[in-house]
Amino acid sequence: MTPYDLVVRSRRTVTPEGERPAAVAVRGGKIAALHDYAAPLPAAEEVDLRDLALLPGLVDTHVHVNEPGRTHWEGFASATRAAAAGGVTTIVDMPLNSLPPTVSREALDAKLRAAEGQCHVDVGFWGGAVPGNAKELAALHERGVYGFKCFLSPSGVAEFPPLGPAELRAALEEIAGFGGMMIVHAEDPELLAEPEGPGYREFLASRPGAAERSAVTQVVRLAEETGCRVHVLHVSSAECLEVLEAARARGVPVSAETCPHYLTLAAEQVPEGETAYKCCPPIRSLANRDLLWDGLARGVLSCVVSDHSPSTADLKVPDFAAAWGGIASLQLGLTAVWTEAARRGHGLGDVVRWMSANPAALAGITGKGGIKTGNDADLVAFDPAADTFVDAARLHHKNPVTPYHGRTLKGAVLTTWLRGRPVDGRPHGRLLMKGDG
Template identity: 65%
Template sequence: MPDDLVIRSRRAVLPDGERPAAVAVRDGRITAVADHAAPLRAGAEVDLGDLALLPGLVDTHVHVNEPGRTEWEGFATATRAAARGGVTTLVDMPLNSLPPVVDPSALKVKRAAASGAVHVDVGFWGGAVPGNVPELRPLHAAGVFGFKCFTADSGVPEFPPLTPDGMDEAFREIAALDGLVIVHAEDPAALAEPSSGAYADFLASRPPSAERSAVERVIGLVERTGVRAHILHLSAADCLEPLAEARERGLPISAETCPHYLTLCAADVPSPDATAFKCCPPIRDAANRDALWAGLAEGVIGCVVTDHSPCTPELKRGDFATAWGGVSSLQLGLPAVWTAARARGHSLRDVVRWMAEGPSALAGLTSRKGRIAVGNDADLVAFAPDESFTVVPGDLEHRHPVTPYADRTLTGVVQATWLRGETVTGVPRGVLLSRPDRRRTEP
């Protein structure tokens, strides 16, 4: 029986390394990964030549903000940007939309807003906030991929942080579900209001110690409750030591970092009004950045995801004391990371491990996403790893073209993206995902 599509590349990035290969697709799934010249029969064939063939990236940290704050972003614009950046699966955060996803009814509202609008596949995180422990079990049964919580102010009043006692209660319930908790870890006792709008004062207001003490608290809770935990958007390299020690002791804790922490540094911020660089936790100095790369190479950090967190241009105006904190990079994450990774001697295989396989494993999607392997969805990316471009904000697909990468030259261009074997075009063909092991958890 002929396949629907065969894609050949001399640089296919496979789980066992990079090599020439031919990938066959039928009914949206990969049916064969064969030698480059294998005589495969298909209705259509694409020869990429020396373009790299990557698995579609998986971004488990995206703020789409719809419904309720669709003027900040939205499913149509965010998923178009994702596809342009080689991301074929994303998992949407439970906050900044209204209502936040802290109960099953809010999840239904979120799914209704996304239905028919997405250009890539989309899943959803739930939220753990004060008072919603009774909602965690039904949210888990409804298919969320895990539960996000904050240890400090989230920036929006409808998603407050958990107190230490609240974390203990929520973590125990999530552990009983064999669920996953993902944590924005900053210690509020170590944070302060910036003394001015300058970047240096904003940076000083959110020191590395704030992250480390919060991470150490999470590690203690993991040890006491047995919950699986994941540290979000790690920016402070001081956290690598306790994380490595916890993992050596066999504790189920992992961590991610983001393209902006790996590719930018505090010295890159040109002026107090360059608020496209503002995010929480903040972009730190070059030595810290080098240490994050070391933590990534050593496996202490297992994922690189964007934390795409846009807002309206009005909220980005002002200075570092007043502007909204969030970096928009969904379309640029792959070339930004590849530009820095290749300069440090890393391979495309490394980037795929960090940006596709690692996030896929975090979300429990390994059997479907993040790898070019028989049986997986045919989510694929044609990537020109040696082609450079200058970032023009007007070329970005997300709703508001505000980015700290404006006018930077990056290397690596996404030439085409396939979702389940079909080229992503202007027609939304994405599906809404539930946690693959979803099962009823009522008593």
């Protein structure tokens, strides 16, 4: 037998068929075979994790890298280092908050130039749908973006304005024409308001769950009428679940995701003045959190992705009314979700499905999302029993601001392999284009 480049053994290998003892054999950056755990195999390198878990690399389809233009908020080098440290081997970059936003082929080319040679994990790209760029969408699709993001309410940055109802319909019709997908920040601007005070209670009241439900209802109706594939981003309100479940039962091409902060944090636990917790849509109640977990378990919500949206510390002040609305958590998503999932009786296979297999399938990223023959050898050695204390200053995120600071989370990422090579500080990530083999 020709020697393998690498063999990784674990008694807890999480495969699409379930968790089992296995030896994962790697050749040429791909998973060449899965063997019995104790099978003798010739290999240039061998790692035996014994009772530690072996997971596929996570796929995070909701990351704001912010480069070029706002690289002081985050950048490709820092974001992808953080991703690898958190067991994420593929990210898909959002079209904002970079300058220029990714709303034309020329802007995408600028982003590709900025990313080249910096990435520690593989990186794909979303395009943006904004007023006036409908004629750019087909060219972006042909260039290889994984789909298009739009807002129905203000995005927080002037250069990425929201689509009105007529503009949304026109964009969906255009995207349906070439078989693409729209991903939507769904909050109804008519039901949003300015906070009536500086605290979290007032901020939460200004962005009610009804605003999400109203927007999701609109998106579902238009998806049904246009036939466009639509994905609802960062669902924070359980009020949306009934609408989404009914749409799925009717065969409407709509799916939805949620995020670690909505599954692990709660409004009742937000400390006074701790604006690191601010995000849009907001973190809601403990009771709402329980309902999101139920929706995830039932498959109404299919993916858990970070919505990593960092900023510099000076933009997170002075209060909840004025602070930037974004959570920094790219490095912490796996441990945060595992902490709560394990407490609720879910297994590592569930977490892998929500955070690796389903996001890869959503975007159509081939060769990712599972430990199976032929896939890229994107692997993560994970200790599910370890405790990880979060010190924001020690994270790879460019700015040390996160609501998880000071928390102890369950689980620890020990090693991350990208196509069979450890992520060790020398960038070897690739820039991914939809349709590439």
